[in-house]
Amino acid sequence: DGGITQSPKYLFRKEGQNVTLSCEQNLNHDAMYWYRQDPGQGLRLIYYSQIVNDFQKGDIAEGYSVSREKKESFPLTVTSAQKNPTAFYLCASTTRGQRRTGELFFGEGSRLTVL
Amino acid sequence: KQEVTQIPAALSVPEGENLVLNCSFTDSAIYNLQWFRQDPGKGLTSLLLIQSSQREQTSGRLNASLDKSSGRSTLYIAASQPGDSATYLCASGGDSGGYQKVTFGTGTKLQVIP
Numbered sequence: 001d002g003g004i005t006q007s008p009k010y011l012f013r014k015e016g017q018n019v020t021l022s023c024e025q026n027l028n029h030d031a032m033y034w035y036r037q038d039p040g041q042g043l044r045l046i047y048y049s050q051i052v053n054d055f056q057k058g059d060i061a062e063g064y065s066v067s068r069e070k071k072e073s074f075p076l077t078v079t080s081a082q083k084n085p086t087a088f089y090l091c092a093s094t095t096r097g098q099r100r101t102g103e104l105f106f107g108e109g110s111r112l113t114v115l
Numbered sequence: 116k117q118e119v120t121q122i123p124a125a126l127s128v129p130e131g132e133n134l135v136l137n138c139s140f141t142d143s144a145i146y147n148l149q150w151f152r153q154d155p156g157k158g159l160t161s162l163l164l165i166q167s168s169q170r171e172q173t174s175g176r177l178n179a180s181l182d183k184s185s186g187r188s189t190l191y192i193a194a195s196q197p198g199d200s201a202t203y204l205c206a207s208g209g210d211s212g213g214y215q216k217v218t219f220g221t222g223t224k225l226q227v228i229p
Contacts, residue, residue: 006158031215042119042204042219050215090158094215104149104206104217106158 002027006091006107013078013085013114021076021110023091029105032074033092036060037109043090049074078112086114117142119207121220128195129228136190136223138205143183146215147208150179150190152201153222159204163190195227 004025013019025032031050035043045058049068063082068074074093078085089110095102118141128134138148147166151159163172163179165188171180178191188205204222208215 004158033217035219040221042221043206045216088156092159103161103164104159104208105161106151108158109156111156 004091004093004105004107006089006110009108009110011110011112013112015114016080018077018079019112021078021089021091021112023074023076023107024072025074025091025093025105025107026072027093027095027105028071029093029095030071031094032068033094033104034058034064034066034074034076035090035092037088037090046076046089085112087112117145117207117209117216117218119205119218119220121203121205121223123223124221125224125226127226127228130195130197132195132227134192134195134225136192136203136205136225138188138190138220140186140188140207140218142207142209143186145183145207145209148179148181148188149206149208149217150177150188151204151206153204154201162203192225195225197227197229200225200227 007022033048034046044060047066049055065077091107092104094104120139149164150162153159165172165181176193181188202222202224206217206219208217
């Protein structure tokens with residue numbers, strides 16, 4: 001079945017370590033997104049990518065990095081520079097390109113806990 | 116900057132009741148409005164997408180309406196069931212410097228009591 005796969009589902013990190021969250025989609029979507037969700041807050045955009053080899057910072061990009069080498073994949077690295085990385089991370093994708101938003105589909109999320 | 120608000124933050128209703136969830140947004144220049152469901156510890160599941168040219172969309176017991184002029188959308192759930200218990204989020208899709216941007220509300224946590 002088509003969908004978005006995020007891994008790992010749970011991840012524990014020691015302070016000072018970088019970690020990478022995986023996001024793979026087989027929906028043939030052009031645009032992919034990373035969001036962060038904290039209790040009591042709406043989803044906040046970290047990074048987004050409209051096409052391969054292109055990505056843009058979202059509202060809270062500091063301490064994060066991404067790559068988009070393949071259409072299907074959009075990994076997120078949480079670096080040691082991110083001061084408060086404990087959160088639920090959600091990857092999403094949509095069919096539409098610039099200037100139009102199509103239906104947004106989400107993965108199951110990855111919960112990162114810093115020890 | 117677009118702001119999306121959902122009131123109330125939590126709602127508890129008896130099974131079988133019809134209910135309405137509210138979503139308001141500050142910038143009416145949107146491309147679409149999407150409603151999602153989120154179960155605890157899970158990702159978001161798309162329920163309904165309303166394009167800016169549409170007034171409403173229906174799927175089973177769910178009906179979503181959009182009034183761009185007033186900056187409001189509602190999600191109507193008919194004959195609620197305990198399985199409808201979840202957090203419901205709305206999100207507006209719009210333009211941000213030539214790129215698509217989606218702005219989320221903080222959600223309404225619904226509990227349907229058997």
